[in-house]
Amino acid sequence: MDEKRRRFEALAMPHLDAAYNLARWLTRGGAEADDIVQEAMLRAFRSFDGFRGEAVRPWLLAIVRNCHRSALEQKKRHAAAPLDDQNDDAVASGDPTPEASAIERGDSRTLDKAIAALPEEFREVVILRELEEMSYRDIAAATGTPIGTVMSRLARGRALLKAELTGGSHGM
Incomplete structure (x- = not known):
């Protein structure tokens, strides 16, 4: 577990700012961007053992993008609830x-x-x-x-x- 954490910190954490920037633009800012980045980093860490590529940044930003899409879908489900x-x-x-x-x-x-x-x-x-x-x-x-x-x-x-x-x- 410590080796996984060290690898994750060395390879993925340098791209945290890029992940936040993307989330901020996708959500148009606010606490929602923080939530998406937090969820994306958690998902990335959980699946880091399976990461075999060399391009961590696109992989991480794809996770951010997917978390944003998941959040949008969740909002839609809750909104549909009777409650150059x-x-x-x-x-x-x-x-x-x-x-x-x-x-x-x-x-x-x-x-x-x-x-x-x-x-x-x-x-x-x-x-x-x-x-x-x-x-x-x-x-x-x-x-x-x-x-x-x-x-x-x-x-x-x-x-x-x-x-x-x-x-x-x-x-x-």
Whole structure:
């Protein structure tokens, strides 16, 4: 047990901030993010003996994501109880992205609100790529989606984020 704990602390605990950041964005902050991270870390520790991969971060973030989904399902059950391509061109040309421009202006509240306004499937990949700086492959592993889907969601998420930050219409 002590060896398992030491391995877990050495390999998984360095990614606690990333786990919390993802949970915070998925839940839009608050105590719910704390609960999800706590549950995810407990699940990760319990199943750590079976972990055989090298990429702990995507594995842990997938657990955070699954805990969030479980929490949403649980909320639904209780509620039912009677009781962008243009942005990619900007990145390639070296022009700052809308999110980078907002950060440079010190407008983090506006950026936070814009990210929070994204639909979850887009918000998730934008957070993992832009804030957690994960590779497409790691995002695909963490979300359990094909890499092409990750890329299309990221492009759409960036376009929605750009529209939100520039005050344009994003068609949703």
